[in-house]
Amino acid sequence: MVTNSSLHYQILKHIIDYGFAPANEKLAELLNASVKEVEDGLYQLAEYHGVVLHPHAPKVWVIHPFALTATNFLVKSDKGEWWGNCAWCSLGVAALLNEDVSITTSYGAHGEPVTIHITNGEVQEKDLVIHFPIPMKEAWDNVIYTCTTMLVFKNEEQIDNWCKRHHISKGDVQPIANVWAFAKKWYGNHLHPEWTKWTGDEAKQIFKDFGLTHPVWNLEATAKRF
Known part of the structure; x- marks a missing residue:
């Protein structure tokens, strides 16, 4: 059916x-x-x-969290390799695989490579940060664009320079360890045969649970799908 x-x-x-x-x-x-x-x-x-x-x-x-065309995020495990849409999605791929993985990307999609390792359920490169420039209430207006802007950076100064260079407003900056914990919750039911989308109300609560309080994460209260 x-x-x-x-x-x-x-x-x-x-x-x-x-x-x-x-x-x-x-x-x-x-x-x-x-x-x-x-x-x-x-x-x-x-x-x-x-x-x-x-x-x-x-x-x-x-x-989500998988891309079926080439992206700036390649997730690898002993079993295979997959493309993630963004930093958040790539951590979501790792969560669904539930095994040791590496995520190969580049800082701000500018060419300097970085590999993130998740070993025994823990992110090893804990000093990295992830930038979320697009307000979540606008995420599905053009979700491909939204995903392509969620990138990994060394630090906040690098994000400031990136935003200025590309004329993109600065959004929320989160430590990668928190996004990893968040991704595990967000994608936790994605492989369930009876999966349903988070509603706007559910998404708001999950954002709150992980300390995602920047205006970027603001959503209207609704029982409709996010």
């Missing part, structure tokens, strides 16, 4: 197992449905903010 939950689960499981999203024909086979039912379901899942499709076709482009 094609539901938001069943589609989401089968897509994520396939990406983790094989490194790429299943074709719609494969999803139809897995869900005992027609390709048309799968395609209709993908459009519904996209409206639910559970997947991002290619602009002109029912084909998975992004299913």
